[in-house]
Amino acid sequence: MQQPVDDLTDEMMSLFNKDNVFVYNTFQLYRHDRLDYLKKSFDVAKANGYQLGAKLVRGAYMEKERKRAEELNYESPIQPNKPSADEDYNDALTFCLDRLDSLALFIGTHNEDSCMLAARLMDEKNIPHNSPRVSFSQLYGMSDNITFNLAHAGYRVSKYLPYGPVKDVMPYLIRRAQENTSIAGQMGRELGLIRKEMKRRGL
Numbered sequence: 001m002q003q004p005v006d007d008l009t010d011e012m013m014s015l016f017n018k019d020n021v022f023v024y025n026t027f028q029l030y031r032h033d034r035l036d037y038l039k040k041s042f043d044v045a046k047a048n049g050y051q052l053g054a055k056l057v058r059g060a061y062m063e064k065e066r067k068r069a070e071e072l073n074y075e076s077p078i079q080p081n082k083p084s085a086d087e088d089y090n091d092a093l094t095f096c097l098d099r100l101d102s103l104a105l106f107i108g109t110h111n112e113d114s115c116m117l118a119a120r121l122m123d124e125k126n127i128p129h130n131s132p133r134v135s136f137s138q139l140y141g142m143s144d145n146i147t148f149n150l151a152h153a154g155y156r157v158s159k160y161l162p163y164g165p166v167k168d169v170m171p172y173l174i175r176r177a178q179e180n181t182s183i184a185g186q187m188g189r190e191l192g193l194i195r196k197e198m199k200r201r202g203l
C-alpha cells in the first residue's frame, strides 16, 4: 500500500504546500530504500514548485514486514540491522536540516542520540531552536525525559496521541506492543527513569 500513500501525499503536498508546509509524508528509515526516496521526493517537490514536509521515523512494523516478505517470497524492505537504520535516520536528519529553505522537518523519535544530533546540528547551522521549520515529537506517555528537556531548551516539541474508541485502540496498542520488540527496551528505560524520579522525591 506504500506507493498509493506516497502518491496521494505528493499530490496533497503539491496542492497545499506552496507557501508553507501543511502536509507531511512519513519516511520510515528502517527501510533500506527510504533515504534515497527522501532525496528524490525533495527533488520532485523543487521541480514542481512546492515544499516538502518530511516526517522522519525509524518505522513501527519491522517484524510484520519481514514476516510478510518471507511468506510471499520477496526481498525484505527492512535494513539488515539496527545500526544501518540508525545511520540512515541520522543522514536523513542532516539532509533535511541542510535544506530548510524549501522543506519542513518533523523528527518523530525516542532515540536520544538522534535528538542530540539534531539539536547539535541546529546550533552548528545557526537554526533557531524555535524555528517553525523543525519540530520534535514523542508518543504521549513515553520519553518525557526527552520531550521536557527539548521544550525547556526552547525547541518545538509535541506529544503524539493515538486516539479512538477504546474497543479499537486497546487491541491496536496491544498488537503494537506484541509486534514491536523495540517497545520492550523503551519500557525498561521508562520504568527505570520513573523509579529514579520517585527515589529523588523520597517516595
Ligand SMILES: Cc1cc2nc3c(=O)[nH]c(=O)nc-3n(C[C@H](O)[C@H](O)[C@H](O)COP(=O)(O)OP(=O)(O)OC[C@H]3O[C@@H](n4cnc5c(N)ncnc54)[C@H](O)[C@@H]3O)c2cc1C
Binding pocket: 026, 028, 030, 057, 058, 059, 060, 061, 062, 078, 079, 080, 081, 082, 085, 107, 108, 109, 110, 111, 137, 138, 139, 160, 180, 182
Ligand atoms: C511522534 C511519532 C510518530 C510516529 N509515527 C509513525 C508512523 O507514522 N509510522 C511508523 O511506522 N512509525 C511511527 N512511529 C514509530 C517509530 O517508527 C518507531 O517505531 C519508534 O519511534 C521507535 O523508534 P525510535 O527512533 O523512537 O527509537 P529506537 O529505539 O532508536 O529505534 C527502534 C526502532 O529501530 C528500528 N530497528 C530496531 N531493530 C532493528 C533491526 N534489527 N534492523 C532494522 N531496524 C531496526 C525499528 O524501526 C525500531 O522501531 C512514530 C513515533 C513517534 C515518536
